[in-house]
Structure formats: structure tokens, C-alpha cells
Amino acid sequence: MSDRLHDLEKLLVELWFDQAFAGKAPDIDDLPDYARGQIDLRRLAVYSNVLRENHLQVLQGIFPRTRKLAGQEWESLARAYCLALPQLTRNNRRPDHFRMNNTGAYFHAYFLANQKALAEKYPFMSDLIQFEIVQAELAESDQEVSYSIENDSAPTVRALARRQPLVNPVLRLLHCRYDIPALIDILDDESRPQTAPALEPRQVVLVAARNPLNYRVRVVEVNDLTALLVQTARDSNCSYLDLVAVASEHCALAKDELTKHCLTLFADLHEHHVFVGSKELIGS
Amino acid sequence: MSSSFDKVKSTLPYLGVGLGLRREVAAETFEAGHVIDFLEVIPEQYLCKGGDTRERLNKARASMPLVVHGLNLSLGGASPLDQEYITRLKTFVQFTDAPWFSDHVAFASLGDLYLHELLPVPFCKETIEHMSRRIKMVKEQIEKPFLIENTTYYMSMPGSDMTEPQFLTELLEEADCGLLLDVNNVYVNSVNHGFDPFLFLDQLPLERVVQIHMAGHLAKEDIVLDTHGAPIADPVFDLLRYVLSKATVCGITLERDQNLPPFDEILAELSAIKIITAEAKQAKTSLELEKRP
Known part of the structure; x- marks a missing residue:
């Protein structure tokens, strides 16, 4: 049969x-x-x-x-x-x-x-x-995401060395040749003329991550350095301090200024649910 | 009913009148929990999914009893059964604590090609042998009472040499499972293929009906399509009355998938079904009282 x-x-x-x-x-x-x-x-x-x-x-x-x-x-x-x-x-x-x-x-x-x-x-x-x-x-x-809020707004260098950022597993980095969020705004504008949108090429790096609280996918544009740090954090068990070291190789800022800049960046990444918590590194 | 299914059916709970859970009206559905007796969930909408889809399932599970109605078994398909799907389905049925689960008399995929539609099978002995073998395998693996649903068919399949009631009756007996009787599908097929739907119902083993589906259809120029996108038509309500006068069922589900109306209209249809159910129960009670010496 x-x-x-x-x-x-x-x-x-x-x-x-x-x-x-x-x-x-x-x-x-x-x-x-x-x-x-x-x-x-x-x-x-x-x-x-x-x-x-x-x-x-x-x-x-x-x-x-x-x-x-x-x-x-x-x-x-x-x-x-x-x-x-x-x-x-x-x-x-x-x-x-x-x-x-x-x-x-x-x-x-x-x-x-x-x-x-x-x-x-x-x-x-x-x-x-x-x-x-x-x-x-x-x-x-269906990836499970355990989320915790970061309370330490001014961590010591020691704390930065022994803690590892947890990258949202429901996240993707996208390298685009055009500003896609801008294109979406144009396409969503119902009053726009029904002609092909005029868009000049512009290299953009986007981080798309699902908010673990309301499950909405949020997309933010990031610069190359941020993309590199997110990628590094995702691919290796590195501490926050390791990320600062990676940043120092690509950034001309003085050490203190760079650390301050990175702390602000890490806080932003937590706020946008790119980082969804931190964990103590084993042996730290 | 000379089968083990009569024993199985006797153990099943009466669930009442329920609704197919759809994402677009999930919030309204949960709010109306006091007038909806149970929910029917489609496993494929939840398998391998997280986020708000998983949240919706958890909420449904916490709100009211669930039954599971699948689309993907492809029981009539010639390709091997999808073991990964069956394994996931078993976990899903256990998670929902559904008293029974169901799928269709149809095929839905061919090899690696998924067809996004339930497609008809030839009504013949060979299909019965093929499908009953697969149904038995599914029953053994999932370990819950299983129902098959009669589907619409817009064209007769080459190789068919039986009527649909003959085919369904033999398949149900051979596979020893229950029937999810889609009354709208009976009506749609009766118009498209020119038969009397009441006579059709008379030829079915209605004692095997555990659940009934009610839905709307779309009448086009030369064909009626099973769209689940319109209110239930009066003749379909008539068929429901007829079935309930002859059979005892455990649950009736309203399916609405397209052209979703204001939720009040969905609730009004549920209410209409409940009235018919109550009338049928009343009529049966009166009849039994009359029969008593």
C-alpha cells in the first residue's frame, strides 16, 4: 500500500x-x-x-x-x-x-x-x-532565560575581575549594509507614497534581543566596539574586566576614562537585556 | 460497540462546551473563563516555542481543562511517521494533562515537504490498513485515548472504492479509537459531494464520538470551503442537534481561526451550542423517564 x-x-x-x-x-x-x-x-x-x-x-x-x-x-x-x-x-x-x-x-x-x-x-x-x-x-x-537585575552600579576593579556578564541567549548580532530600523519606520508610515523608499547605504550593526520580562524583541543599533564586546562575552567565559581589556585594544581612551566608559556601556547592555545578569567566575 | 474503546470512553470526563485557543483572542478567552468549559490547544503552536507562546500555554493550563488537537501526524501520509514529533507530542499531552488527544484523517507532508494543509486520502481498504497501523503506533506511544477527525475533501481521491462513512467506520473499528466528529466538515462535504448529511451520520458509529467540532464555512460559487472564518451556519446547528439526539459526547469545541469577530459573538455562539446541548440532555432525560415502567 x-x-x-x-x-x-x-x-x-x-x-x-x-x-x-x-x-x-x-x-x-x-x-x-x-x-x-x-x-x-x-x-x-x-x-x-x-x-x-x-x-x-x-x-x-x-x-x-x-x-x-x-x-x-x-x-x-x-x-x-x-x-x-x-x-x-x-x-x-x-x-x-x-x-x-x-x-x-x-x-x-x-x-x-x-x-x-x-x-x-x-x-x-x-x-x-x-x-x-x-x-x-x-x-x-524556546531558549530559557534566567534574568537578574544588576544592583552594583559602581563595582570595584576586583568585582569586575571576578564577575562574568551573562549574555541573553535569545540574541542575534546583525551586520547590515543599510539602516534597516530606518527602513522599517519608512515602511510602517502609512502616509508615505507608494514608491520604493530612497535609502543610502550605511553599514549598521544591530543587536536584536528578546526581553525576558515581556518577550518583545527589541533591536538596538550598536557601534563596532560594542558589537565586539557582546560577541566576546557571548563566545568566551570572560569577566567584565577582560572586556575592558578587549576594549582598550580598540580604543584610545585613558585607562580610567575607558573603565568609566565601559561601566556605562555595561549598564546600558543590562538595561537593553543584552546582558541578563552576571555570575561569579569559578576560582575567582 | 464491540471494542475496548467503549471502556475507554466510559472513563473520560464530560468537559462541556469549549473553545479552540487562538493567540489573537487569548486575553479575551482567559477573561471569559467562567463561561468557557475547556480549551482545545493545537500542539504545533506551542512545541519548540518559548516566550509569550509558552506563557500563553501555561496560563491556559492554569485556567481550565485542556484537550490536544494536532495537525502534524499525517496519519494518511505514505512517508514514515515523524518520531521526533511524536516524542514531543507525548510530552505535550502529559504536560497539558489532556484526557484525550486527536488528529486528522489526512496527510500533511510528503517526505521533507510540509504542505500547510490537511489533504485527503483515498477511501479504500488499503488506506484503512495503512492508517490503522499508524494510529495503533501513535496510541501505543502516547498512552492516552486517541480520536481521529473526519476532514473535508474537495476532490475524490483516485483509488477510492468506499463511501466515507464505510471508510471511517472500518478505520475506527480497525484502529479501535474514538471519533472527533466535525459536524461542519460533514455539512461541507455533503454540499460539495451531494449527499444527505443526516443519512451520512446514520451510517457512522456515533457511539465512538467523544468530541464534536463546530465551525463556520465559506460558500463560493461552486464549492463550499471549510474556512473556520464565519459564524456557524444554521444547517450545521441542525446537524449538531441530530448528533446529540443519538450520541453522548464528552465535549464540543467551537473553532474560529479567521475573520475573528468581536469576542462577544464568539461567546454568543458558545452559548447557542450550550443551549442545544442542554435541550438534547433534557430530551434524553424525558425519554428515559417515559421508558421507565
Whole structure:
């Protein structure tokens, strides 16, 4: 049974997909004997429409602003991606109903590889796609975050040496070629003219982190040094003082001034939930 | 009912009239906890998720009884069952303390391709053998009473040589599980395929019905679509009355997924279902009293 059922399901899915995403109506002569005369082509189209609508809804849910930016070109872009999806997901993270975001996981790579004309027309679209999938993934992440408030506003050097910042595990650093938060403001402005936004290239580094208290994903722009410190704190078990040392290699400030600057920065990172607490280093 | 399922059903609690929990109206749902008897949760909306999704589940669990209604088993699919999903589903069912769980008579994926839709299966003996084998595997692993839901089908599948009631009856017997009877799906299929929905119900083993789904549909030019995006239509209420006159069920759920109306309208529909349930109970009691010597 499984072979016959598999053949039938495969045939129907191919017919539905071709019709839904490539606009290719099935030819009755191409059908295998067992299916010929048994498939109502009009009703087959109902499923093609349903599959198309459902896939597009999922993508629209993950990429609402990309859809807004693409305007009338959204549907053909999304359809082309859906058509390519079976190939993209083969032996890979498969999208399913409990990992719905996986449906959009390949969109960025697909866009870069296959949508040159659209990428030229909207050079910031690629960054926006990446931004939106990261936001969606962070919002749903099942990573546990234990959060504690930092009380020590003026720690001693000794305290800085023995304590390690805990980086929010629900966090991503994004390096963009365009100011994506500014682009989002433009796209969210309902009164803006329906033309492509004019945006000059500007390298920005963004930290997107989920607030462990209200679960909202907040995005802040950071400079290169801050990004480096966050990355270092995340990738190694270093103390606050180690981070100050890293900063000193990239900053010309005098020692005292640099420490003061770093303390302010650490407080900001706690406030923005980039750091979600501290812990005593073992052996300190 | 010549099965072990009658014993299983007799142990299940009566939950009343509940609502499918949806993110968009979760706050209103929790506020209206005093008029909603239980919630139906879709595991796929919570599995592998944290943040406010997990918070919502915790709140639901603390608020009222839950039943679990899955989408992803793909019982009719030819591809192997997804073991990772089943393992996670078992943990989820245990966490929710649901008295039963359910999924659909459909396939939802093909190999690695997830289809974002419940797709029909051929009504034939071979499908029954295939699906009942898979249902038994699921039942063994999850260790909770399991129900299968009748789904809509917009096209007849090649290879079908049975009617839907024949197919469902044999499948339920072979797999020895319960039925989640979606009354709206019966109505939608009856219009799309031109059969009498009351006769259809007469042919089902209604004693296996544990839960009922009520929902709205969208009538287009030449087809009726099961959208869960409209108020329940009067003929669907009529079918509910008919089922309740013949069967004892443990719970009825209202499903509303699209075009969400003001929450008062959802509560009004729940209230309408409760009235029908109470009338059916009343009628059965009167009948029993009349029968007494």
C-alpha cells in the first residue's frame, strides 16, 4: 500500500505545486493510467489555490515588511520561493507546522542567489529579509532565560575581575549594509507614497534581543566596539574586566576614562537585556 | 460497540462546551473563563516555542481543562511517521494533562515537504490498513485515548472504492479509537459531494464520538470551503442537534481561526451550542423517564 499511496500522494503534490506556484495547469494526457479519469481537474485546482494561499500566508506572517516593500512583486517572489522550497529543504531543516519559521529559513539565501533583478531594484531587501527571519526566530525561541537585575552600579576593579556578564541567549548580532530600523519606520508610515523608499547605504550593526520580562524583541543599533564586546562575552567565559581589556585594544581612551566608559556601556547592555545578569567566575 | 474503546470512553470526563485557543483572542478567552468549559490547544503552536507562546500555554493550563488537537501526524501520509514529533507530542499531552488527544484523517507532508494543509486520502481498504497501523503506533506511544477527525475533501481521491462513512467506520473499528466528529466538515462535504448529511451520520458509529467540532464555512460559487472564518451556519446547528439526539459526547469545541469577530459573538455562539446541548440532555432525560415502567 505504502508504495501505491506514496506514488499517488507524490503525483498529486506535484500537480498541486506546479499549478499553485508555477501556474502550470495539469495535462490529463500526462497523468498515469491509474489516475486518468479519476482526477477532477477543476477540484484539483481548489487544492492548488488552498496550498498557495496557505504557503503565502505563512511567508507573509514571517516577512510582513518585505511583502510591503515588494508590493505587487511580492506574490511572484513568494511563489518562486515556494516552488524552489522542496529542493532547498532537501536533507535540511524541514519546515513543518511546529517549526513554521523554517518555511522562511531559506528565503534569504534564495533571494541572494536567484533574485538579482529585485535585489538591484531594492538593494536593502536582502538585509530586510534577514532581519525579519531573525526577529521571527527570536520571538519564538524556546531558549530559557534566567534574568537578574544588576544592583552594583559602581563595582570595584576586583568585582569586575571576578564577575562574568551573562549574555541573553535569545540574541542575534546583525551586520547590515543599510539602516534597516530606518527602513522599517519608512515602511510602517502609512502616509508615505507608494514608491520604493530612497535609502543610502550605511553599514549598521544591530543587536536584536528578546526581553525576558515581556518577550518583545527589541533591536538596538550598536557601534563596532560594542558589537565586539557582546560577541566576546557571548563566545568566551570572560569577566567584565577582560572586556575592558578587549576594549582598550580598540580604543584610545585613558585607562580610567575607558573603565568609566565601559561601566556605562555595561549598564546600558543590562538595561537593553543584552546582558541578563552576571555570575561569579569559578576560582575567582 | 464491540471494542475496548467503549471502556475507554466510559472513563473520560464530560468537559462541556469549549473553545479552540487562538493567540489573537487569548486575553479575551482567559477573561471569559467562567463561561468557557475547556480549551482545545493545537500542539504545533506551542512545541519548540518559548516566550509569550509558552506563557500563553501555561496560563491556559492554569485556567481550565485542556484537550490536544494536532495537525502534524499525517496519519494518511505514505512517508514514515515523524518520531521526533511524536516524542514531543507525548510530552505535550502529559504536560497539558489532556484526557484525550486527536488528529486528522489526512496527510500533511510528503517526505521533507510540509504542505500547510490537511489533504485527503483515498477511501479504500488499503488506506484503512495503512492508517490503522499508524494510529495503533501513535496510541501505543502516547498512552492516552486517541480520536481521529473526519476532514473535508474537495476532490475524490483516485483509488477510492468506499463511501466515507464505510471508510471511517472500518478505520475506527480497525484502529479501535474514538471519533472527533466535525459536524461542519460533514455539512461541507455533503454540499460539495451531494449527499444527505443526516443519512451520512446514520451510517457512522456515533457511539465512538467523544468530541464534536463546530465551525463556520465559506460558500463560493461552486464549492463550499471549510474556512473556520464565519459564524456557524444554521444547517450545521441542525446537524449538531441530530448528533446529540443519538450520541453522548464528552465535549464540543467551537473553532474560529479567521475573520475573528468581536469576542462577544464568539461567546454568543458558545452559548447557542450550550443551549442545544442542554435541550438534547433534557430530551434524553424525558425519554428515559417515559421508558421507565
